[in-house]
Amino acid sequence: MKTYSAKDSEIERQWFVVDLEGHTVGRVATQIATILRGKHKPLYTPHVDCGDYVVCINADKVEFTGNKLDQKMYHRHSGYVGGLKSIGAAELMEKDPESVITFAVLGMLPKTKLGKKMGQKLKVYAGGEHPHEAQQPKPLEL
Numbered sequence: 477m478k479t480y481s482a483k484d485s486e487i488e489r490q491w492f493v494v495d496l497e498g499h500t501v502g503r504v505a506t507q508i509a510t511i512l513r514g515k516h517k518p519l520y521t522p523h524v525d526c527g528d529y530v531v532c533i534n535a536d537k538v539e540f541t542g543n544k545l546d547q548k549m550y551h552r553h554s555g556y557v558g559g560l561k562s563i564g565a566a567e568l569m570e571k572d573p574e575s576v577i578t579f580a581v582l583g584m585l586p587k588t589k590l591g592k593k594m595g596q597k598l599k600v601y602a603g604g605e606h607p608h609e610a611q612q613p614k615p616l617e618l
Contacts (some may be wrong), residue, residue, distance in 0.1 A: 486519070489529060491592070494615075496534045502580060504538070507618050511583065512528070512581070512585065529613075530597065531601070531608050538557040545569070550576075557570070578600055
């Protein structure tokens, strides 16, 4: 019996649209990361990008559990001494709600070139409209 390994030419990519209204950030991020990696497909191969495209709408209506909205902090570093910047989850939701979902999903993908390629297939929008109607995305129930 031979081990099957998917090739780039054999992979058929689909587009999915996810409505995030009323969903929890972490729970929805794990399911989106699974789709971006392609682990939901029977021909998943770890060293090949088998995943599909995901369009997330209503990112401004996503919810946090417990006191995370008040207590959770997002950090980034410029690389210079004293370059640590921190922002709270509530402030980030007001300022840029798309980045909350993006940070959560990208944190669950591999930290390699392949992971960056997978992350580029994620499209997040704060409102209910998106410019990807031409791709005819299928609604995805989470």
